[in-house]
Amino acid sequence: MDEVLSKVHALETAVKCRPELRKTLNDLNLNEAYREVVDLPGVEVAAAIEQVMIAIADTILRNEGFGYSLPSRGNTDQVYVEQLDRIVLKEKHTFTTFHNTSSVRKVAILTRVMQLIHGVLTRGIHVTKRDLFYTDVKLFRDQKDSDSVLDDISCLLGCTRNSLHVVASEKGVVVGKLTYTEDGDEIDCTKMGIGGKAIPSNIDEVDCFRSVAKFVLLVEKDAAFMRLAEDRFYNRFPCIIITAKGQPDVATRLFLSKLKRDLRIPVLALVDADPYGLKIISVYMQGSKNMAFDSANLTTPDIKWLGVRPSDLDKFKIPEQCRLEMSQKDIETGHHMLNEDFIQQNPKWVREVKMMLASKTKAEIQALSSYGFQYLSEVYLPLKLQEGDWI
Amino acid sequence: MDEVLSKVHALETAVKCRPELRKTLNDLNLNEAYREVVDLPGVEVAAAIEQVMIAIADTILRNEGFGYSLPSRGNTDQVYVEQLDRIVLKEKHTFTTFHNTSSVRKVAILTRVMQLIHGVLTRGIHVTKRDLFYTDVKLFRDQKDSDSVLDDISCLLGCTRNSLHVVASEKGVVVGKLTYTEDGDEIDCTKMGIGGKAIPSNIDEVDCFRSVAKFVLLVEKDAAFMRLAEDRFYNRFPCIIITAKGQPDVATRLFLSKLKRDLRIPVLALVDADPYGLKIISVYMQGSKNMAFDSANLTTPDIKWLGVRPSDLDKFKIPEQCRLEMSQKDIETGHHMLNEDFIQQNPKWVREVKMMLASKTKAEIQALSSYGFQYLSEVYLPLKLQEGDWI
Numbered sequence: 155m156d157e158v159l160s161k162v163h164a165l166e167t168a169v170k171c172r173p174e175l176r177k178t179l180n181d182l183n184l185n186e187a188y189r190e191v192v193d194l195p196g197v198e199v200a201a202a203i204e205q206v207m208i209a210i211a212d213t214i215l216r217n218e219g220f221g222y223s224l225p226s227r228g229n230t231d232q233v234y235v236e237q238l239d240r241i242v243l244k245e246k247h248t249f250t251t252f253h254n255t256s257s258v259r260k261v262a263i264l265t266r267v268m269q270l271i272h273g274v275l276t277r278g279i280h281v282t283k284r285d286l287f288y289t290d291v292k293l294f295r296d297q298k299d300s301d302s303v304l305d306d307i308s309c310l311l312g313c314t315r316n317s318l319h320v321v322a323s324e325k326g327v328v329v330g331k332l333t334y335t336e337d338g339d340e341i342d343c344t345k346m347g348i349g350g351k352a353i354p355s356n357i358d359e360v361d362c363f364r365s366v367a368k369f370v371l372l373v374e375k376d377a378a379f380m381r382l383a384e385d386r387f388y389n390r391f392p393c394i395i396i397t398a399k400g401q402p403d404v405a406t407r408l409f410l411s412k413l414k415r416d417l418r419i420p421v422l423a424l425v426d427a428d429p430y431g432l433k434i435i436s437v438y439m440q441g442s443k444n445m446a447f448d449s450a451n452l453t454t455p456d457i458k459w460l461g462v463r464p465s466d467l468d469k470f471k472i473p474e475q476c477r478l479e480m481s482q483k484d485i486e487t488g489h490h491m492l493n494e495d496f497i498q499q500n501p502k503w504v505r506e507v508k509m510m511l512a513s514k515t516k517a518e519i520q521a522l523s524s525y526g527f528q529y530l531s532e533v534y535l536p537l538k539l540q541e542g543d544w545i
Numbered sequence: 546m547d548e549v550l551s552k553v554h555a556l557e558t559a560v561k562c563r564p565e566l567r568k569t570l571n572d573l574n575l576n577e578a579y580r581e582v583v584d585l586p587g588v589e590v591a592a593a594i595e596q597v598m599i600a601i602a603d604t605i606l607r608n609e610g611f612g613y614s615l616p617s618r619g620n621t622d623q624v625y626v627e628q629l630d631r632i633v634l635k636e637k638h639t640f641t642t643f644h645n646t647s648s649v650r651k652v653a654i655l656t657r658v659m660q661l662i663h664g665v666l667t668r669g670i671h672v673t674k675r676d677l678f679y680t681d682v683k684l685f686r687d688q689k690d691s692d693s694v695l696d697d698i699s700c701l702l703g704c705t706r707n708s709l710h711v712v713a714s715e716k717g718v719v720v721g722k723l724t725y726t727e728d729g730d731e732i733d734c735t736k737m738g739i740g741g742k743a744i745p746s747n748i749d750e751v752d753c754f755r756s757v758a759k760f761v762l763l764v765e766k767d768a769a770f771m772r773l774a775e776d777r778f779y780n781r782f783p784c785i786i787i788t789a790k791g792q793p794d795v796a797t798r799l800f801l802s803k804l805k806r807d808l809r810i811p812v813l814a815l816v817d818a819d820p821y822g823l824k825i826i827s828v829y830m831q832g833s834k835n836m837a838f839d840s841a842n843l844t845t846p847d848i849k850w851l852g853v854r855p856s857d858l859d860k861f862k863i864p865e866q867c868r869l870e871m872s873q874k875d876i877e878t879g880h881h882m883l884n885e886d887f888i889q890q891n892p893k894w895v896r897e898v899k900m901m902l903a904s905k906t907k908a909e910i911q912a913l914s915s916y917g918f919q920y921l922s923e924v925y926l927p928l929k930l931q932e933g934d935w936i
Contacts, residue, residue: 274918280739280775281918282768288914291866323767323790325716327743336738337775347727348671349745352718354738355771376714377673380746384671384728399714475682523679527665527672 159391161542162368165420165458177238178450188235188242189225190450193358194313200275202311203268221251221261225309227447234495239456240440240449243309264303266293271307271318280319280356305447314451316357316408326353326398326406327379330388331367332413336360343394348383353396357408363416366392370413371535372457373397374425374434378519378530385531391539402437404452410438411454422460422544424535427467428480428516429487432497432507435459440496458544459503461534462519464510470534476521480514502545550782552933553759556811556849568629569841579626579633580616581841584749585704591666593702594659612642612652616700616838623837625886630847631831631840634700655694657684662698662709671710671747696838705842707748707799717744717789717797718770721779722758723804727751734785739774744787748799754807757783761804762926763848764788765816765825769910769921776922782930793828795843801829802845813851813935815926818858819871819907820878823888823898826850831887849935850894852925853910855901861925867912871905893936 179185194202206222214220226246234241252261270289274281283304287297294300308315327350332343337359343351354360371393373379379397382388388395394413398406414421423438425431441453467477480488488511497503510516522530538544570576585593597613605611617637625632643652661680665672674695678688685691699706718741723734728750734742745751762784764770770788773779779786785804789797805812814829816822830848832840858868871879879902888894901907913921929935 277919279918280771281914282771282911284768284909284911285772285914285918288867288909288911289918291864291915321771323771324740325790336740339736339738341736341738345730345732346742347730347732347745348747348750349715349727349743351737352740352743354740356739356775359739377675380671380673380712380714381676384747399716473682476679518675518679520673520675520679523672523676524682527670527676527680528668 158536158540159368162391162420162539165542165544166368169420169456170418179238179242182235182237184235185245187245188233189245189309189312189447190242191308191312191314191317191448193451194311194317196275196278196317196319196358199311199313199317200272202313203272203275206268206310219251219253221249221253221257222264222306222310223247223249224306225447227305227309236495236499238450239496239499240453242449243447259299260303263294263299264306266290267300267303268307271320274319280321282323283320286320305445309447314448315404315445316451319356319358321355322404324353324355324405325403326396326409327351328353328394328396328409329379329383330371330394331392332363332365332394334360334364335362344388346383348380350379350383350395353405353409355405357405357412360409360412363413365394365417365419367394367417367419369393369419370410370417370421371395371460372410372421372423372435372438373519374400374423374431375519376400378424381528382531382535385528387531387535391536400434402434407438407441407452407454411451414454421454421457423457424460424519425462426516426518427462427464427510428518429484429491429507429510431462432459432491433487436491436494436496459506460538460544462517462522463545464506464513464515467513467515467517467521470522470525472517472521473524476524477515477517480510480516484516485511485514500545506545549927549931550759553782553811553930556933556935557759560811560847561809570629570633573626573628575626578636579624580636580700580703580838581633582699582703582705582708582839584842585702585708587666587669587708587710587749590702590704590708591663593704594663594666597659597701610642610644612640612644612648613655613697613701614638614640615697618696618700618838627886629841630887630890631844632837633840634838650690651694654685654690655697657681658691658694659698662711665710671712673714674711677711696836700838705839706795706836707842710747710749712746713795715744715746715796716794717787717800718742719744719785719787719800720770720774721762721785722783723754723756723785725751725755726753735779737774739771741770741774741786744796744800746796748796748803751800751803754804756785756808756810758785758808758810759783760810761785761787761801761808761812762851763801763812763814763826763829764910765791765814765822766910767791769815772919773922773926776919778922778926782927791825793825798829798832798843798845802842805845812845812848814848815851815910816853817907817909818853818855818901819909820875820882820898820901822853823850823882824878827882827885827887850897851929851935853908853913854936855897855904855906858904858906858908858912861913863908863912864915867915868906868908871901871907875907876902876905891936897936 231244329350622635720741832844
């Protein structure tokens with residue numbers, strides 16, 4: 155087995171030995187120009203809210219009015235920084251004042267939500283955006299209004315959304331060579347049957363990752379996850395298998411990012427050979443633009459594209475009937491992806507995407523079933539891992 | 546606590562003591578007239594396939610042609626049997642022959658899928674419909690064609706879809722006072738943190754339910770599930786908490802049904818006070834019409850409607866702003882629900898639905914947050930359970 159895994163082992167060592175896995179704005183001397191948020195413990199966030207409020211009380215007492223100096227989060231404020239390989243926010247502020255009919259409502263909502271969050275933090279619980287909205291429907295009127303200030307508050311306090319204890323719904327699952335604690339419970343992901351452990355939405359209760367895994371296998375689809383979990387693939391190839399069942403949710407992205415940072419093992423992606431599969435990798439790697447300020451926590455740089463790659467279709471002789479014709483929309487998305495920075499930086503990725511667009515052909519992970527239901531876990535993945543066939 | 550739970554305890558005793566929790570067609574002497582399928586072990590299903598094939602070989606050798614006598618599954622064949630409180634299939638067959646241009650393709654697909662399923666069963670693995678499709682795209686052409694014969698095969702062999710080891714994707718989660726085995730792994734649902742245990746899609750690997758729970762709390766929404774899991778509600782009120790995060794999937798319905806049958810404890814539903822919430826209860830209770838033949842395994846009769854009920858809005862003084870106006874579509878769905886058999890049978894349910902339609906008002910579970918984020922777990926549910934306020 156050691157020989158079979160030699161390529162994986164080499165990659166793991168490379169990832170582990172890289173001196174600085176993840177650069178910060180500070181490392182690049184850019185923290186004057188750009189802004190990012192960090193994970194903070196609940197008590198610190200609560201203290202930060204108190205500081206903001208004390209400062210505001212001061213300004214009011216000095217007769218300088220009531221308002222917040224908020225970081226700008228417009229489209230033009232979101233920039234991709236190549237050295238970081240992620241999107242961050244320009245350091246730019248606008249003053250939002252209570253003494254103005256156009257912003258009075260926003261300031262009131264912002265203050266009320268901060269008060270609610272302070273309560274949540276001091277009680278040590280977690281709530282959803284919908285919960286927040288319902289605590290003061292009279293003021294918020296529309297959930298959009300209470301939602302939108304959350305990102306402002308994150309930026310203002312310099313902490314992640316997650317640190318505010320406002321969480322999104324979960325859909326990810328995990329199995330494999332991993333143990334961790336969740337809200338004090340010891341979770342052993344080798345003993346989670348076939349269904350796996352649901353990834354929790356409150357990642358700050360997740361701690362103490364311990365693992366003998368050589369890599370994380372990031373799977374796009376539930377069906378492939380099920381195949382690998384049922385075949386206990388992680389017992390033959392020590393790994394951690396994760397899926398968000400399609401488009402990744404925030405909780406799964408946070409979980410993966412924390413996993414990579416703490417364990418420092420490679421992440422290999424198994425997605426459909428179509429533009430949508432690539433898009434899923436990109437969301438894990440880069441995050442979405444409107445969460446630019448939180449990209450350091452939400453993103454996992456340096457994900458390797460294991461498969462199913464356009465070049466695999468011929469390499470593994472996927473039958474013609476299992477290949478699907480790309481729709482016009484697929485082709486457009488493909489061209490759009492081709493121009494994305496994260497693809498352009500990797501010539502091998504560019505080659506694959508060009509191959510896909512030239513052939514106008516796509517394929518799903520399940521196309522491998524044409525050789526038998528267990529071809530994925532017994533032939534395809536073992537071969538890929540042994541050959542070190544990722545890019 | 547014993548006193549607090551006296552009503553729950555009485556309900557539990559009633560459920561446990563009921564002589565025949567679930568009637569079968571056999572009990573009612575109806576198994577000549579109607580058809581249902583049962584859960585069968587893989588080896589038995591494989592043997593049944595072999596029997597079908599041997600019988601067909603016989604007919605071919607006797608020069609009587611190649612074909613299947615398939616149970617009819619049309620709309621008019623699906624009937625609600627009041628004594629069973631579920632929808633079943635009339636016992637009626639049509640002969641589908643290979644010697645007919647209109648059915649040659651169907652017979653070929655049916656035979657091929659049975660062959661594939663036989664392989665899956667003998668290897669003891671589980672696959673998805675998509676996997677099945679990809680094993681012979683040339684023959685199946687469209688996934689609809691390989692999917693549609695699965696129900697025919699279930700009916701033909703007299704076993705559930707699940708017994709064919711063809712599973713659907715999962716989205717349910719469970720926490721609480723429950724331990725069980727999943728594919729040999731011991732799962733303790735009191736030690737699943739806040740995220741909970743993902744309910745597996747292959748329910749036949751789930752076994753040995755053990756529980757001290759007094760009831761199952763069936764929750765419509767992820768957010769409410771999270772609240773209860775984080776507050777470890779099941780430690781104060783011994784229960785099992787389940788959610789399918791909205792519209793219930795097959796795996797969660799099977800899990801709940803098995804839980805109820807094995808543990809014989811009451812099931813209390815916590816859903817939004819709108820027609821959609823009622824629809825969710827109805828899917829758990831009655832199943833959908835096109836799976837009529839499998840209703841005994843998929844459904845959980847006698848679910849109690851705990852809340853949030855239309856009458857709760859005034860009882861718990863939910864503020865006006867947290868109540869939402871019903872849309873035209875909501876009202877139509879409400880009227881449609883009112884005529885459903887399962888509502889009509891319960892005068893208290895009829896009263897609630899009529900109240901909803903008269904007020905044209907709906908509310909979400911989260912509306913309870915207007916009294917504080919933990920109102921649900923600390924006030925609303927304890928009060929409901931103590932008063933025995935379910936219908």
